Structures are given as C-alpha cells and as structure tokens.
Amino acid sequence: MTTLTRQDLNFGKVVADILCEFLEVAIHLILYVREVYPSGIFQKRRKYNVPVQMSCHPDLNQYIQDTLYCIKPLIEKNEAEKVVVVIMDKGHHPVERFVFEISQPTLLSISSETLLSHVEQLLRAFILKISVCDAVLNTNPPDCSFSVLVHTRESATRNMEKVQVIKDFPWIVADEQEIHMQEPRLIPLKTMTSDIVKMQLYVEEKAQKI
C-alpha cells in the first residue's frame, strides 16, 4: 500500500479523467432516461461494459463535452464538490436534480483495489442505477430542459473566472431560480467509495412536478 499525495503521478488528473468520462456517459444517460430529449437522438453504445445511451446530436454533445472540459480542471484540483444535472420545466424551475457529490481524499492511497477495473465496476453500478432511476422518479413535465451546475468549494470560483478553459464558454453563477426547488425530495441512487474518489449520486425531485 503506497500512499501518494495528489501531486504524485499527477493523480488528480487521472481521477479527473475518470470522472469526466463517467460524467459524460452519465449525463447522456440521464437525458435519455429522463426524456429531456426525444429518444430518437440517442444511440445505444457500450460503456463500462453495459449498454448506455448516447446522444448523437452534435450540438448537445458539444455542450456536454465543453461543460465537462471545464469541470475537469476543477475536479483535478478537487475543487468541485458537486456536479449537478438539473432538469427544468418550461418555466425554468428545476424539477429534478441529479447530484453527483464528489469528494476526493487528500491522501490517495494506492492499493490493489484502486485498480481501475475496480473503479470501473463501481462506475458501472452508477450507470445501471441511472438507467433504472425512472422507476423511483415521477414523470417529468413536457418540454424540459437541462443544465449542468457545479458546486465548487470556496475560492474556486475566482480562479474559474480568471481562467477560461474554453473561449466563449464561461462559467456563470447559477440563478437562484435554478437552484431552488420547492419541497425537494431526496432519492439516493448510488454511493461509491474507492481509494481515489468517493462519489454519491442522488436525485432531488420536486414533490409536485406538474
């Protein structure tokens, strides 16, 4: 068992890569499962050895990719606390929030468990959980949209303002309206604990969606 700091092996980057890859898959899948977009734009792919749905709409994909690209440096520095996929109704009131709560240990200890395959198994469980989450969620109202929010740890925002990872794709502070949800109900979906990252996914759902 070796204990490494975040600097060693540039481990933060590795973790960020893994997580962003996962988040991309997850976001696509959420959009599909929650029927934010018509299922026609989704294609079945395979990730983590399980079938997932991925949008083939280029703009959407681009948006997701860009978003994640911007998130990555945050995760790398362990500044992202939560990554939230918010599904909003017509009036831009959030009806569902898929919250990926990420916490990374300050000390990374590498054991055999941290073999990526193990992490992959854990992530696969997330994916599977997402794909069945409609069972525990109420149907969303029509014409929903989504956005991705990031809850950062303090001081991270300032850096984000300074460094624009992608030109013309800046972070903006989320509207109070987008954040606030009336009578949220929490549905835990999945929690993973590995040596490199601890993450849990839960959904906050508006009690009365329609």
Add this chain to the structure above:
Amino acid sequence: MSRDGWMKKKSNAGDDNGWAEAGGYMAAKVSKLDEQFKLAAPREKLKEGTSSTIFSGISIYVNGYTDPSADELRRLMMLHGGQFHLYYRHSKTTHIIANNLPNSKIQDLKGEKVIRPEWITDSVKAGRLLPYLKYQLYAKGKSVLFTGITFRQDKNVPDSIQTLPQPNVGQNISLPHSINTLHKNVVPNYAKNHTCLQLQSSSSTPQDKRLGHPQPQMNSLRCQNGVDVTINGHAKVLLDTSHLQLAPNEDSSLLRKVPLTNGHTRLNNSALRHEDLSSVAEPSDLFESKTRVPHYKCHVTSIDPHSKSDPYDFPHSPETPFEKDFEAQDQLCVDVNNKVEPQTVKTTSCPSLQEPETSVDGEKAHVLLLNESYHNISDRSSANNKQCFTEHMLSESSSQLQAQTDNLISEFYSHSRLHQISTWRTAFSEYVNELHCKRRTSGTPSFPGKDSLRRMKIQGSCSRQVSVKSCIFHVDMDCFFVSVGIRHRPDLKGQSSLRPGTNPQLEKKYYEEKHNHAQHKEDGDLHRNPSQEGPGLHTNGVEQDATGLSMAEIASCSYEARQAGVKNGMFFGKAKQLCPLLQAVPYDFEAYKQVALTMYETLAGYTHDIEALSCDEVLIDATSVIKELEISPHDLASAIRADIEKKTGCCASVGMASNILLARLATRKAKPNGQYFLKSEQADDFIRDLAVTSLPGVGPAMGRKLAAIGVKSCGDLQQVSMSVLQKKFGPRTGQTLFRFCRGLDDRPVRYEKERKSVSAEMNYNIRFTRIDEAECFLTNLSMEVQKRLKVAGLRGRRVTLKVMIRKVGAPIEPAKYGGHGICDNIARTVMLAQSTDNGQLIATAVIKLFHAMKLQVQDLRGVGIQVQLLDSKNSVTQDYHTRSIKELLKQQGQAQCPKADTSQIARVMLQESSIAHVASVEPVPETSKEQARITTNYPQSHLRLSIEVPSPSQVDRKLNGQISPKQSTFSRPHFPSPSDSPKSSPGKLILQIPNQPENTGIVLELPNFSQIDPEVFAALPKELQDEIKSAYCRTENTSDQLSEVRNPLLQLKQAGAGPVRVKRQYKRKNTSPAKSCLSPIKKQSLTISPANTLPSPIKQERPVERLKTENSSLKQNIPEPTCASRAPPALAGASEWTDIKTLLREWVTTITEPMEEDILQVVKYCTDLIEDKDLEKLDLVIKYMKRLMKLSVESVWSMAFDFIVDNVQVVLQQTYGSTLKMA
C-alpha cells in the same frame, strides 16, 4: 460433457494424443493391446517355465508409478492368468494397482478397488489369490487425516524380491516367528531400503531378517546396524548389518508427492490413535510389537571394524522378510525367505548404494510400554522412520484435506504429547493451587517431608544453623527426560557411570521437529533432489551427510553427552557425529508425568510455597520452612534431593539463593545432581562473570543486541545505565535487565500464577491451497483457543494472530516434511471491545486480521492465535460489571422498593463509587414538563424526568424479584461519559419506575447497552424484561426532552468501545435462554422532532397513518454496500450492509418493543451515513426498516420507525436541503 469425462480419464492414463475425438481409435487400440497381451502371455509362460491361473478373471490397471513396475506386473499377470489393461476401463478393469495416488485420483476412482502391487506379488508368492482387502491402498470412508496416517505395513520387502530378475516365487516359507520383533517398512514407497538383520535365535537357526527400512528422503541413505539383541533372554538377534539400499530407479521426489493413504486405515487401532501428531516425530509408536519383553537390550557391536566391511556379506545370507499383520494386531507373520539368489541381491544392493564406511554405532532397540502399546525404537532407524513418517504425514496431509478436517486442530492438540507436556506446567500450577485450597479448607496440611526433617533434626542429625532471611529454592530435575527415560534401565546408567565422558550416553527425545535454518539450507539441496542423486552418489561422503541430516531434535541429553558437545535442541544427526555412541530413548509420557507428579508431591511434603515452572522445574520459597525447622538451607536441600531421588529414581539439583534469579543461576552451578547455595554476599561476584545470555529472559536475540553495545557478561551489563537499557529494550525489559545483572530480583514465588495469555499455535503441516481452508483453519484454531480459554476460565481482549509465512525464495517444501521451513513471522494484534472467550468472535477478528495481511495462503506455514489481557470469567461478570452496583443494589434494594411503591417514578442514581440515590418523583404529567429531576449527581443529564437505574447487569436478581412488575419498568444503564467511568462500568444508572404504562411523559434514558451483561439481564424476571423492552417504545413521548439532552447523548455515544462490544453482547443475548430483550445497541444522535412532543395517544396513531402512506416506498432495495475504507459509519460495529440488515432484522424480529437506546443508535447511524455522504445506504436502511416494520404488528415499532425517519429527515434537510422521498 461425457466426452470430457472420458478424456479426463484418458489423460489419467497418460496419453491423450488428440485421437480421442476419433472415437473408435481408443477402442481399437485397447482391443489390440488386449490381443497383444493374449499373444504374449503364452510366450511369457513358456519362457518362465512357471505359470498359474491364480489371477484368472482379474484385470488390473496400473495407475502411476508402482513397485514393482507396471511392466513387471504385466508380466506377472501374463504368467498367472490375469489381464493387464494399459487403459483403465471402467467396467472391465477389476482392480487398480497403485502404490500411491494423488487425492484427486482417489476421488475420481471412488468406489474402485485400488490395490497395492504387493497384492499381486504376494499372491504369486503364495501361489493363490490372496484377499485384496489387506492390500487396499486406501480404505473407503477414510476420513480423518491424522488418524489415517499410520504406518503401512511392510509389503515392500516381498516386492523388492519380486522385482528381482529372478523372483523367488514359491520359495517363501511362511512361518510364525517367536521372536516377535516387528519391523515394518515405514515407507515402502520410497523405499528400496532394506535393513538386513541377521538374527540368531536361541535355536541357533541363523535367519536373516530382512527388514524393510524406511528411507527418509533426505538422510537415511545408509543403515548399517550391527546390533546384538537379546530378547527375553531366549533369542539373540544379531543384527548383523543392515543395508540401506536405494533402488536405482527410485524417484522419491515423485513419490513423496503422492499421498500415502494406502491401507493405513486399518491401522487405526486404539494404540495408534494415541499417537500424537507432533511426534509424528515418533514413529516408534507405530512399531508395535507384541513382544512381551519390556525392553530388550541391544548391544552395540558395530563399533568393531568388521561390521563396517561386512555389508557385502549380507546379500548371501538368507533373508527373512518380516511382515506384520497389523490388522490382526497380534499376529506376527514372518516370511522366511530362505533362498535368495546372491545374484539377485546384488542387483538390489549394488555396491554404490552401500555405505561401508558408515560408523556403525550404537543401535539400540528398545521396546517400551507406551500408550498401551509397545514401541520399538532403534535409534537411527527410528530417526529415519520418524523422518519418513513425517514425510508420510505430510505427503498425505498436504495432498489431503489436511486443514479442512474440522477436528484437525483439536486432534492435533489432543494427540500432541509435546503439547501435553507444555501444558503440564499449568496442570502443576493448578496442583499447587489445589494444595493451597486444601490447606485453606482443611486447616493444617500434613507435611510429611517437613515432619521427617523435624524428626531428623531432633535426632540431631542436622546441624543447626541460623536461618537466612529469605531463601528461594530452585529445584530442577537433572536432564529430566533422560533421567526418567533411563531410571529403570540401570544398564544405561551403569554404562555411563563406568565410562563417563568416553562413552557418553545420550538419550534423546524426538521433539517436534523444528528447523534450524542454517541446517536447513545446507541440507536443502540434498533433500530437494533426491531423485537426481543416482545410486552412485550415495557413497561414503553422502553417508556422512546423511547422518548429519537426521533432523530429529534432541530434547534432552545427559550430562555425559553434554560433555561430548551435544546440546539440547541439536539435531540428532549432528549430535551423532559429535558423539557416536549416542543413544536415543523414546518418549515415555506416562513416566514423565508420573515422575513429575511424584516430584511435586514430594516437594509439597515440605512446603506449599511452590511455584511450578515446568514439569521438572520448581521454585520453592523455603524461607518459612527453614525458619520453622531452624535448619540450614543445605540440609533442607539435601533432604529434598534425597527424597526426590528416593521416590522418583531421578536426581534433582537445587539452587538456593535469596531470590528467584539467583536461585536459578545457582542451580546451574549445582548441576548435575548437586546443590549450591549462593550467598547474597557472593552473588555479586558470581553474577558478574556470567554471560548475559544466562540471565533469564535474555535469549540469543537480545544477547546479540547486547553484544552490539559491547556487553557480554553481566559485569559489562552492570556498567550500562538503566536509561540506556530502557531506551534500547523498552522501559520494562530495560529495568529488568538492569536489576538482573546485579542479581536483584524481587519477584515473589507465586503459588498461583496468572496466565498472561492463552494461545494455540500450529506450525506443523500447514499447507493451504485456498483461502477458505485457511479461514476454516483459523476458525478451528479459534475454537481451540476458546476451548482453552474456557478450560482456564478466562476471557481475553487482545487477540494476536501470528503467522509464519514462507520466506521469499525459501523452498516450497522445507527439508522437513510438514515443517515450516524458513519463514517470516508476522504478527498482528487487534483489541476486542470486550473480553471474550468466544471462539467465533476470535475467529472473526482473526480472519479479519488475516485478510488484512494479504498473504498468499499457499505460503502459510504456521498459524497461531494468542489471546492476551486476560481476566477471569468470574471477575468479568462480577467485578467488571456488577460488583459495585450489584452490591449496592443489594444494600439499597429494600429502601428502593417501598419508595417505588408509593411514587410513580423512582429514581435511583448510582455513582460508580457505589452511591445510590433513591428518590421518588412526582407523578408524571403528560407533557412531562413538570417532572422534577431529583438526581443530584448527574451533571450531564438534562432530563427533567429521569430515573437512573443500574444497568441490568448490575441489577441484583433478588432486587428484581422484589420489585413488582408494576413498579419497575425499566432498567437500563446509562453512560454519562467515558471519563466518568474509567473502568467502563456504568457510572450512573437511571432507574425509572413508572407505575402505569399509560403514564406518558416518562423519560427513559436508556443506558448504553454495551454495559449490559446479557447473562445477567437474561436472569431478570420476565416481567422486568418486558418492561425493559417496553421502555423503549415510550421514548417518543419524551423526545422533546431528549432533544434538550441531545448534547449529552452525543457525548454518551462516544463512550468506550461501544459498537463492537455491543454487537457481541447482542449475539450472546440471543443465545441466552431467557431471551432477554437487549437489542442491538445503536448509537444515537437525537434531533428534535415535532412529532415527539405529541402526547402519546396521538403519537401512537400517527405511525400507523404514516405507514400506510409510506408503504410503497420499497421498490428499490438493492444492497450495494460500499464501505468506506476509513472508519465507515457503523451500527453496533457493523458497517457492511448485510450485517446491518441482519442486525436490524434481529432487532425488529426478536424484540417485541424497541428500546430507546437502540432507536437512538439507529438514528445515530443514519446521521453518520448522511455525514459520510452515503445516502444510498441510508436509503437502504430506511427502506429495509420500513419493510421490517410492516411485518411487525407492534405499533411501537411503527412509532420507533417514525421517530427514526423524522430524525433522519431533519438531518437530511439540514445537510441537503431536502428530505428523503419516502413513497
């Protein structure tokens, strides 16, 4: 599928060449082979001249290597009308011939007759078909590993004869032999080693006894024993020369892999069952002889150079294969093979195999009565046999289920005599204890020894002397095992006394084999490649090595032998080189025990101030005796010694000094058979010159360390300051060293010795292949520890797992079979939350440790479990839990009861300091706000209404009986804070005695369950238990108050080693007959819930409603425990989801009404989960509980659940701003 099976079989047969799929090919081949066989048969018969049809109808299939070879067997089958199948055919092959089979094959061939080849050869010899039963390789249903391991009877001899080019078929005469010497070939498989003995019986018929002689893999490459044996004075057996012959084609490395299960089961007779495993080491036990001669003396004749050059004579002498029918046990069948073609023999004993140069030294064969059977030992052969036997064992055990057998460990220990000896000390300690007890009870004990001394003194035979102020005697038997072994054998004594020094005599014991690493390494090569050593290699040089290879350790050697440089612990082979006249004496455990006991009895005749150090070593505090008798220590010592010698026939040495240390050191000077009084004034000089290593507690390791700082003698050590020593060796050891080297020792002679640890360890024969085997083994070993703990009446808290793991690069199979070889020792310790003697708990802990070590199970060579921090069972329950409070309650009980009677709530507060406050409280209003709090001594309690009660464990049963059910509602210990109760016994207790269940607003402060002793609790009256149970369900009523108390409660939860202990008690509770209502304890943090403030009637309805609305929430319940590596939240010690589930289920199903304490624990756990960001598990817990609640009819459970959920929601709300979706 079927084809697979077929192919498998075929591959067993050796050549799956891909043709298998062609289907008909094999059939064609087989029939062709049959034809060839038929054709060849007549030709063979013609050639041989002799033939018979004894095997008609028999078809054999030879599996694996056999002796004689498959070809030979084939030929024999041809000659005698049998069939030989090159391939195994299920229906047609009647017998499978094998010398040894791997376990897998044995399993494959279940139900088949697997016979050793000797059957064929013997049948041929006998000229008729012998029943095969005797020759079965293994008996059906053979199960237990150890008992199954026995010697195979010697069928080897005939075999080898048979293998000779010209077999002496039909020339054997079978005659019962009166000599009754029993020699067996221990390991026929290895063996083409024959010890040939020439027997001269009184009838002066020269007979050659051809003894099967075992060939231990490493070393028994020679055996030339010239021995004069006198049996019963009738027969003189001249063991002229015994030759060890190594068959050229032998591949022992191959052989030893093979389980030697053959036919052993038949030997599972009573005598063998006594065989201890560690002294597999002692094959001699197996040499059962029905000889009525207690021992026959073997005189060493071989010193003369003649015999050395003799070996070649042997082939010309007639041979007598001795066989013993072990099944019959008392029949001895001797096949006398009168004619042996010299030529034949030559081939077997080709010169290169023989060791003319061997020092043919003292070969003694002793038959001693041991375990109701006679054992015949001849020293070298027994050494060899032992070796073989060990190998035997291992080869069997390693390939067999070995550690899988459940009773392996207990069997190991119950059979291990060494273990037995080691436990004697305890036994003798107990004996001494008993003496003391007796003295206490019966008043004045009799001290015959003392009395006789007194008489002597009166007669004036003892000189008067002023007694010293303190005098410790250290009595040590002189080379105990040896003296005992030879005490009835004056011949040996005589020898040694006649020629002391020049003809040193050594008696050695085969102790459990251990490895000396250096030795091991140097021998390793030899050992590992026995097959590569052609016969030619076994020349003189090797011979010498072979002697040196005897790995038997010398357990004890006589002083004569010591003079020759032999030391205890030395390998026999080496010792033999040092001292060629070394003789071995077998173990005689009964005698040891008897002598040791006699010695103790003798000593007890003088005083009872005895501390048993071991079976042969005793410390006596002779101060009082000396004072009383006013005799000199010397007189006392000589009296004691004379007494011991008279009674036991063995001599003892006595060291006398003012303290234990010096007494021990003095004993060294006293030995052998002497006494030495180390006066205090001499002590300094005396000790200064001693080597540090002679101090007790200073072993080689510390000796090296000390040498590193330039300390060799105690004088050197005296120069070293205490601080340096303490720095280097730790505070305690340092201090001890500091004192010891000055001859200071203030340890008293302890008559009753406390055990510091209880352990069980096995480092013999540990070969695991799978992790579950290891786990199973650990469990078994834990059970063994449990057994010992129970026997000793102890419980321990600290559990240490010691493992020996093969050192990287060390040979996989050590030189010694079953030995552990070169190992790394690793130890891991875990502290249990509470003392235990439960094997399961220990096992769990140990298995966890084991997994944490992340070891290769295959490399595991030794496992030991040690339990430390012992306290006695009684003190655990009494002192630890109930002592103060229980007594208190007894005292207070009467006072308490009447008051409780009159008041609705009585509050008793017990401080640890044993103060009980009994108070009556005002009737409780529904809001419970007005309740007055009377407890005074409870700083942390914010409860307005509380009754503080002792924990159930502390509640006196009588008291409980006195408290009428109506009056007492609950009793639950409560832990204010850890600091409050240093001993973790409850500092304060709250007793609440409401008089009516309907009475709402009663605050129950439920005690921390970890403090409850379930046994005591179980002993509570039923009503009381019920009330205790019901106490929890009322907690909601008072939760407003509880919320006020939240902080204190949170403090409470920190107390001590809560979870684990709780869990344990929980388990135990379930086993208690009374089914006490303790439930799993949970820690809790309370949050305010509005619902809790509702009066109880309202509250009781709510949960039901809620349940209705919520009961569909369980759609998803996928257990996906993902446990945090760092201190995951745990419920009563459990953090895995499955454990949690079990716990919850048990909680809900076994208890009619939940207790507040438990509920709070659950809430706490849930809160922890939230904090730990493990909402998934939280969800699972909630959902699971909900489901459980639905099963439970009790509304209190619904309320409890409600309460939990409310609290969880509040925390969630605070943390996440949202609440858990429940529907």
